[in-house]
Amino acid sequence: MNAIQHPKARLLARLKELDGRLHAVEAELEEPHSKDWDDMAIEREGDEVLEGLGEAGAQEILRIRAALQRLRDGTFGECVRCGEQISAARLEVLPDTPYCKNCAA
Template identity: 60%
Template sequence: MIALDIRRGQLLDRLQELDSRLHGIEAELDSPHSKDWEDAAVEREGEEVLEGLGQAGQEEIRRIRAALQRMREGEYGYCVQCGTEVAEDRLNLLPATPFCASCAAKQG
């Protein structure tokens, strides 16, 4: 299994990347709008996309923070639902996952 400090570093790096991205999205959403109706409509569509990206980023940040908390509590790498060890391959793909593959499939 990958050392916990390496995994923690991966999560912290991703957290920093998301934080930077969300600040950029926030700045873009705060920028002034065009007075032209057609341009304003296009800008609004872009804002909807940015808002969706922002919400997805915030959700990922919550998952990462929860994973870091599980690390502090010594529970990282174990499924929060059934308690079995989460497969290394799964953690490599989804380092913040709280579920084993079986329980994740049940989640929907």
């Protein structure tokens, strides 16, 4: 397996996982709410948490799609800010990162 296939497989797997999670969040948010005020308040708090998770997931999907585009362009692993190589260790932990350690700081 070459160096490009490994991050691509990880990114695609994570994209699939996030897609499933976001569909579950959407389904949960579409559930009807209770008529009881106390229950409705608790459900609304839960909805706010789900909305936050959905937004975070959507942002991660955007980062993954951008990383996949960099793979297609042949620029994956290059910092988009300074052009230096992103360390393999950093890409192992954050495969969708567009920045080297210095530029991310």
